[in-house]
Amino acid sequence: MLILSTPEDVARFRQTGKKLALVPTMGNLHAGHLSLVRLAKQHADEVLVSIFVNRLQFGPNEDFDRYPRTFERDCALLEAEGCTAVLHPEESTLYPQPQQYFVEPPEALSDTLCGAFRPGHFRGVCTVVSKLFNLSRPDVAVFGLKDFQQFLILREMTRQMNHPIEIIGGEIVREADGLAMSSRNQYLDPAQRAEATRLYRLLQTATARLKAGDTWADVQAATQAELQANGWVPQYLEWRRDDNLQPCEQLPDVASRLLIAAFSGNTRLIDNLSL
Numbered sequence: 001m002l003i004l005s006t007p008e009d010v011a012r013f014r015q016t017g018k019k020l021a022l023v024p025t026m027g028n029l030h031a032g033h034l035s036l037v038r039l040a041k042q043h044a045d046e047v048l049v050s051i052f053v054n055r056l057q058f059g060p061n062e063d064f065d066r067y068p069r070t071f072e073r074d075c076a077l078l079e080a081e082g083c084t085a086v087l088h089p090e091e092s093t094l095y096p097q098p099q100q101y102f103v104e105p106p107e108a109l110s111d112t113l114c115g116a117f118r119p120g121h122f123r124g125v126c127t128v129v130s131k132l133f134n135l136s137r138p139d140v141a142v143f144g145l146k147d148f149q150q151f152l153i154l155r156e157m158t159r160q161m162n163h164p165i166e167i168i169g170g171e172i173v174r175e176a177d178g179l180a181m182s183s184r185n186q187y188l189d190p191a192q193r194a195e196a197t198r199l200y201r202l203l204q205t206a207t208a209r210l211k212a213g214d215t216w217a218d219v220q221a222a223t224q225a226e227l228q229a230n231g232w233v234p235q236y237l238e239w240r241r242d243d244n245l246q247p248c249e250q251l252p253d254v255a256s257r258l259l260i261a262a263f264s265g266n267t268r269l270i271d272n273l274s275l
Contacts (some may be wrong), residue, residue, distance in 0.1 A: 019045045024050045026052065029077050035245055047085075048138065049078055050136070051087070052087075052089060054128040058121075086130070110153060126154065152244075180270075187196065192264045203272070211275070216250070239259075257272050258273050
């Protein structure tokens with residue numbers, strides 16, 4: 001497995017002309033990330049995984065400095081999965097001077113849900129992914145659907161910026177007890193980890209109630225009340241269309257999903273479930 005760190009490394013790697021799938025990550029890999037690598041292998045001849053903790057997508061009070069960096073372990077996992085190469089650039093390579101140009105997503109997609117609580121987050125995501133696209137020139141890019149809002153924004157960015165790249169979403173991978181896999185789960189203490197399974201159970205209950213005809217207002221209120229009663233600090237519970245993130249009040253004639261974000265202690269967890 002190759003380790004690429006400079007634009008020159010990537011240029012030499014791309015001379016093979018083989019169909020390439022890119023899986024962007026921030027490292028600290030888990031089984032969810034590895035499922036994206038396996039999905040990428042189904043759509044391309046070679047798989048390039050980027051590992052880069054992107055400062056631009058972290059807010060001033062978020063966990064950039066303590067975000068786990070586990071590069072050697074990550075590489076061992078990727079090599080075992082048959083990954084072709086890892087792109088691991090220095091910050092000065094992706095941002096060679098103070099960044100003054102950004103890829104700004106539309107407010108309708110980026111200023112709601114997670115974006116309402118993390119100003120500038122999706123600008124940082126779009127900017128770094130655009131750079132990774134320009135650097136590696138993949139044919140396919142694979143993103144996890146746990147960050148559904150991010151997936152939708154990046155898919156639309158790719159279309160509107162005319163990147164000739166197919167965007168593929170990988171389904172959420174869960175622990176045996178239902179908790180969506182996330183690098184931030186390791187921040188939870190044992191009691192918080194046991195309680196964290198409530199997020200998925202609440203999504204399942206809310207989905208069943210909506211399908212049974214209960215009103216969205218009642219379902220939303222009951223779900224948030226249960227979270228608060230069990231020590232969570234909810235940020236949002238929303239029911240949105242899959243195609244444009246517009247709110248739903250009743251079952252639409254297009255795909256939709258419930259999306260949730262809440263704090264357990266100092267750890268922010270997100271999840272979603274398709275209807």
